[in-house]
Amino acid sequence: MNKRLHYVIDGDDFTSAGQASGDVKKVLKTLGVPSEIVRKASIAMYEGEINMVIHADGGVIDVDIMPDRIVMALKDSGPGIPNVEEAMQAGFSTAPDTIRNLGFGAGMGLPNMKKYTDSMEIDTKVGVGTTITMTVKIV
Amino acid sequence: MEGRSHSVTLEVEKCKGCTTCIRYCPTEAIRVRGGRARINSDLCIDCGQCIRVCPNHAKQAVFDQLQDSMGRFKYKVALPAPTLYGQFNNLDDIDFVLAGLLEMGFDAVFEVARAAEIVSDYSRKLMETRALTYPVISSACPAVVRLIRSRFPSLCTHVMSIKSPMHVAAALARTEAMEKTGLARDEIGIFFISPCPAKVTDAREPIGSMSSEVDCVVSVANIYKPLLLRMNKLKDGDPRHLASSGIMGISWATSGGEASALLEEKYLAADGIENVIKVLEELEDDKLSDISFIELNACPGGCVGGASTLENPFVAKARIQMLRRFLPVSRNKYEEREVPPHIVDWHFPLDEQPTEALAEDISEAMRKMQEIERLTAELPGLDCGACGAPSCEALARDVVAGRAKENACLFVLKHKLGELFEDAATDALTDAEEDKK
Numbered sequence: 001m002n003k004r005l006h007y008v009i010d011g012d013d014f015t016s017a018g019q020a021s022g023d024v025k026k027v028l029k030t031l032g033v034p035s036e037i038v039r040k041a042s043i044a045m046y047e048g049e050i051n052m053v054i055h056a057d058g059g060v061i062d063v064d065i066m067p068d069r070i071v072m073a074l075k076d077s078g079p080g081i082p083n084v085e086e087a088m089q090a091g092f093s094t095a096p097d098t099i100r101n102l103g104f105g106a107g108m109g110l111p112n113m114k115k116y117t118d119s120m121e122i123d124t125k126v127g128v129g130t131t132i133t134m135t136v137k138i139v
Numbered sequence: 140m141e142g143r144s145h146s147v148t149l150e151v152e153k154c155k156g157c158t159t160c161i162r163y164c165p166t167e168a169i170r171v172r173g174g175r176a177r178i179n180s181d182l183c184i185d186c187g188q189c190i191r192v193c194p195n196h197a198k199q200a201v202f203d204q205l206q207d208s209m210g211r212f213k214y215k216v217a218l219p220a221p222t223l224y225g226q227f228n229n230l231d232d233i234d235f236v237l238a239g240l241l242e243m244g245f246d247a248v249f250e251v252a253r254a255a256e257i258v259s260d261y262s263r264k265l266m267e268t269r270a271l272t273y274p275v276i277s278s279a280c281p282a283v284v285r286l287i288r289s290r291f292p293s294l295c296t297h298v299m300s301i302k303s304p305m306h307v308a309a310a311l312a313r314t315e316a317m318e319k320t321g322l323a324r325d326e327i328g329i330f331f332i333s334p335c336p337a338k339v340t341d342a343r344e345p346i347g348s349m350s351s352e353v354d355c356v357v358s359v360a361n362i363y364k365p366l367l368l369r370m371n372k373l374k375d376g377d378p379r380h381l382a383s384s385g386i387m388g389i390s391w392a393t394s395g396g397e398a399s400a401l402l403e404e405k406y407l408a409a410d411g412i413e414n415v416i417k418v419l420e421e422l423e424d425d426k427l428s429d430i431s432f433i434e435l436n437a438c439p440g441g442c443v444g445g446a447s448t449l450e451n452p453f454v455a456k457a458r459i460q461m462l463r464r465f466l467p468v469s470r471n472k473y474e475e476r477e478v479p480p481h482i483v484d485w486h487f488p489l490d491e492q493p494t495e496a497l498a499e500d501i502s503e504a505m506r507k508m509q510e511i512e513r514l515t516a517e518l519p520g521l522d523c524g525a526c527g528a529p530s531c532e533a534l535a536r537d538v539v540a541g542r543a544k545e546n547a548c549l550f551v552l553k554h555k556l557g558e559l560f561e562d563a564a565t566d567a568l569t570d571a572e573e574d575k576k
Contacts, residue, residue, distance in 0.1 A: 001502050001505045001506060002505065003505050003508065003509075004503070021424070022420070022424075025423070025424075029495045029496070030491070030495055030496065030497055030504065030508060031496065031497065031501050031504040031505060031508065032493075032497065032498060032499060032500075032501060032504050034494025035292040035293035035491060035493065036293055039292065039423060039425075041292040042423070042424060043424055043425045046425075065505075066363075066503050067501045072573065092272075097145050112425075113383075138501065139513070
């Protein structure tokens with residue numbers, strides 16, 4: 001048995017950014033997933049969700065919770081990432097000042113997503129969009 | 140876990156089963172069943188919110204009664220929480236309060252504010268080691284610590300593993316009393332004068348150690364009247380110099396007081412249980428990495444907003460502010476000599492006690508969650524509380540756990556009754572028609 005969750009992320013609404021990851025956190029706690037794993041998964045998803053709002057004008061997130069792992073797929077039709085290697089470096093940021101003034105865009109999004117997950121795949125094409133698939137192991 | 144002791148009880152005859160409390164309980168620990176409120180002791184964190192909101196004053200905190208307890212000891216020490224000082228109009232000297240306590244029959248007073256200064260000093264040194272998990276969360280509010288343990292278990296390591304000023308004051312007060320009188324431990328009674336019910340539980344079942352040196356906990360509200368009578372009989376110039384705390388110590392009574400005593404500007408102070416929950420959510424999401432210290436108080440305004448105080452928290456806060464004018468910053472005499480760490484340190488770390496999981500096994504929890512979602516969709520979604528659960532989803536959870544029936548919902552019941560009536564009416568009509576034939 002598994003638990004599937006689907007979210008549509010609004011790219012224009014900063015006030016609701018983080019709602020999807022907040023919901024996933026609640027579901028994981030209710031399912032009795034160990035607290036450290038809940039924390040890792042929800043931080044990684046929160047970073048991804050914020051990235052979608054900042055860079056890609058929103059997108060969709062599918063979360064598949066299985067007894068042994070959590071798979072989170074974040075799909076957008078944004079600008080794509082021209083240089084993944086560069087984007088993965090801590091501190092690298094293309095966020096405009098307006099976003100930085102809100103406390104985002106510190107260039108820790110992708111590095112944190114990688115840090116808090118057991119595996120992360122980035123499928124991106126400039127001008128087409130980005131799909132990031134992250135897996136966090138439960139056992 | 141079952142039967143864990145709590146300080147909140149219900150006066151059955153006063154409870155009307157009105158469901159106000161179930162909506163305000165931050166851990167959804169209360170249900171109204173059979174026309175009265177029942178608390179699930181596994182979920183209750185003793186925050187006192189239900190006591191504060193009950194329109195019928197049916198929720199009460201169980202404190203020790205002063206008259207009964209005083210006779211049990213040869214030598215009695217009063218430990219006033221600094222919140223007590225904010226309850227009196229036109230008070231300009233803390234010595235009046237302390238002298239009033241002595242007039243009531245206490246043999247000595249040990250201000251909790253004095254212990255607060257020792258704890259502040261100790262915490263400052265701990266923070267300087269940089270060997271903690273940052274941001275560090277204060278462990279002073281027992282309701283907050285219990286909330287973290289059950290709802291935010293991944294944050295247990297952030298909680299500073301030291302005792303609250305109440306426990307430190309009790310330990311030091313007993314040692315002082317034993318040295319002064321030569322009496323045995325159990326001949327000395329340590330009485331904490333508390334602003335909140337959470338401290339009653341904390342004195343009986345302390346977090347982080349096996350036992351507490353606090354013998355009795357009496358509430359600020361209960362001691363107010365007899366104390367005021369004694370204070371009014373004191374003459375000017377009567378009170379001796381009894382006060383031994385400064386601005387730092389008494390500021391612990393209000394939100395932000397503990398944090399500012401750390402002399403660390405990267406702090407956050409939140410008060411009121413809903414705000415506390417919001418901050419903990421943010422911390423859990425790793426959003427507060429620029430903060431060093433987090434002070435959280437379950438009650439609005441800090442301890443001055445405790446459910447067992449009398450004065451409005453804003454007024455109490457203003458009075459404490461005025462009392463501070465003539466005080467030194469700190470009167471901590473322990474600054475020169477070290478406080479023994481065993482007096483302040485927790486003896487064991489905070490253990491995670493998550494309460495949110497539907498089942499131990501994830502697959503089983505998923506099955507239950509599916510069932511809860513199916514049931515919730517059938518309920519009206521009004522969260523009216525008439526069934527005795529705080530929300531439709533909570534009722535669905537209760538049904539799946541076998542603690543309630545779906546027709547506890549008035550809408551479901553009405554629908555079912557409607558069907559029954561319709562069936563009965565159709566049957567009756569058919570019978571009548573057949574009779575005609």
